[in-house]
Amino acid sequence: MRLKLHVQPRPLLFIGVLLICWQIAINRHPGQLLPGPLSVLRAIGDLMHSGLLLKYIVASLFRVTWGFALGASLGIPLGLAIGWNRRAEMALNPLIQIFRPISPLAWIPVAILWFGVGDMAAVFLIFVGCFFPLLLTAMSAVHNIPALYIDAGRNFGLSPFAFVSRVLYPAVAPQLVVGMRITLGIAWLVVVAAEMIAVNSGLGFLIVDARNAGNRYDLVVAGMVIIGAIGLLLDLGMRSLERVKSFRWSYSED
Amino acid sequence: MSLTNAANTPAVAAMKLRAEQLCVAFERDSKSVSVLEDITFDISDGEFICIVGRSGCGKSTLLNVLAGFLAPTSGSVIIDGEPVHGPDPRRILVFQEHGVFPWLTVEGNIGFGLSKLPRAEREHRVAHYVQMIGLQGFERTYPSDLSGGMKQRLQVARALAVNPDILYLDEAFGALDSITRLAMRKELLRIWQTERRTIIFVTHDIDEAVQLADRVVVLSSNPARIEDILTIDIRRPRNISSPHYLELRDKLLEQIGQAYTV
Ligand SMILES: Nc1ncnc2c1ncn2[C@@H]1O[C@H](COP(=O)(O)OP(=O)(O)OP(=O)(O)O)[C@@H](O)[C@H]1O
Ligand SMILES: [Mg+2]
Numbered sequence: 001m002r003l004k005l006h007v008q009p010r011p012l013l014f015i016g017v018l019l020i021c022w023q024i025a026i027n028r029h030p031g032q033l034l035p036g037p038l039s040v041l042r043a044i045g046d047l048m049h050s051g052l053l054l055k056y057i058v059a060s061l062f063r064v065t066w067g068f069a070l071g072a073s074l075g076i077p078l079g080l081a082i083g084w085n086r087r088a089e090m091a092l093n094p095l096i097q098i099f100r101p102i103s104p105l106a107w108i109p110v111a112i113l114w115f116g117v118g119d120m121a122a123v124f125l126i127f128v129g130c131f132f133p134l135l136l137t138a139m140s141a142v143h144n145i146p147a148l149y150i151d152a153g154r155n156f157g158l159s160p161f162a163f164v165s166r167v168l169y170p171a172v173a174p175q176l177v178v179g180m181r182i183t184l185g186i187a188w189l190v191v192v193a194a195e196m197i198a199v200n201s202g203l204g205f206l207i208v209d210a211r212n213a214g215n216r217y218d219l220v221v222a223g224m225v226i227i228g229a230i231g232l233l234l235d236l237g238m239r240s241l242e243r244v245k246s247f248r249w250s251y252s253e254d
Numbered sequence: 255m256s257l258t259n260a261a262n263t264p265a266v267a268a269m270k271l272r273a274e275q276l277c278v279a280f281e282r283d284s285k286s287v288s289v290l291e292d293i294t295f296d297i298s299d300g301e302f303i304c305i306v307g308r309s310g311c312g313k314s315t316l317l318n319v320l321a322g323f324l325a326p327t328s329g330s331v332i333i334d335g336e337p338v339h340g341p342d343p344r345r346i347l348v349f350q351e352h353g354v355f356p357w358l359t360v361e362g363n364i365g366f367g368l369s370k371l372p373r374a375e376r377e378h379r380v381a382h383y384v385q386m387i388g389l390q391g392f393e394r395t396y397p398s399d400l401s402g403g404m405k406q407r408l409q410v411a412r413a414l415a416v417n418p419d420i421l422y423l424d425e426a427f428g429a430l431d432s433i434t435r436l437a438m439r440k441e442l443l444r445i446w447q448t449e450r451r452t453i454i455f456v457t458h459d460i461d462e463a464v465q466l467a468d469r470v471v472v473l474s475s476n477p478a479r480i481e482d483i484l485t486i487d488i489r490r491p492r493n494i495s496s497p498h499y500l501e502l503r504d505k506l507l508e509q510i511g512q513a514y515t516v
Binding site for chain 1: 355
């Protein structure tokens, strides 16, 4: 599976024009409003040179990977099981609905209380941020399986394991992939916020640290740009999963 | 009306399936609506039965009950002497709508029920059924790229591939053009004659019923009861312009009622 980047000239041109306008505006009104693109670029260069950039990117991605993987490996199977079992759903749904609207950021004090300041706290916050969306995606994906596929699958006398792996899982996979893409986006939002408070490394930390340690707004904006770029790459990676042939069918066409 | 002793089936044929006073009622607007009422019949091993009736009369519902997908409100289905409690891989239902799995290719669908076979045997059978339904060259194609009729044929092949004792077909040839339809009928008859499966075939096409069936079960509507069970005593291969064929066909048309008079 190859990641195809459709480089389109028009959006790039537009971004280029914006950057130039930004630089011109900064040159005409040098002040505290924002650093210009050139100084941001210089800041990124400095960060790369000192090796800090790579270190922080790796730290952030590490937390996102673990938090997301934990959230997915617990949330998806649990969501499938709850969605499949009406009684479990009736019992658990109120609880899920209460936890769901709580922003993962509200868990920051709890995370620090439980895990102290460090990777574990950040991973836990991302886990919380991923767990509920994935749980709900999996539940609704099970509800949306057309009864016809379930009946057709049941007819061939599959063992429970085979039924899950050969009917249930492929039937929900396309919806899960979409849900995972959206959730990875959430995870990337949460990691930055978590790193501002609960740890002292990573891209989120870079931003608060640059501000606190001497108002280095060029570093702040550099951090923002890097966060945006990596978020975009993550999303493109997940999108390429959506193009896998056996995921690409949808219920509507049948 | 006597439902056993069909003239066309060998006298020794064992009873395969018995439907006993099946009733099915659905909830509709918090009222209970009776769809099937007192359906009782016997089917011998190796018989080819067609079920005809008007659209919406309850043919699919009856087939779902016989195949074990739907528990009747009262009554029971007995197959090989044992009551049916659920679907079974020895009895495959081909759904009226497209029940093929969209996440599997043509090959994957046909081979779906064959996972216990050794690889070579499975590939051999898949290739055989691909050939039979005329989808050579589409082996790796996903159902989304097939026509409605191709998907219908694919579902029939997936069912046939596991060699079921009983094959339930719900208007399985409904979406096919008349030429493919004839070819599929011939192929189904050939398989039925060589392998002696019991086939229960729902159709709203009277000609199809008279061409295929040993006996035709005619259902009435609202709620569905057994109107008649007609024995098609024409020797195979059937001459579809013989006077007896036309006579039986007209009789069926008459029983189905006005819906089929022009
Ligand atoms: N799950 C259900 N709940 C409520 N009513 C149902 C349900 N399934 C079927 N019915 C009703 O039962 C009746 C018979 O439906 P069924 O699908 O068995 O008809 P059919 O003879 O197969 O029709 P067709 O020839 O159009 O396929 C219809 O009136 C339908 O509305
Ligand atoms: Mg029907």
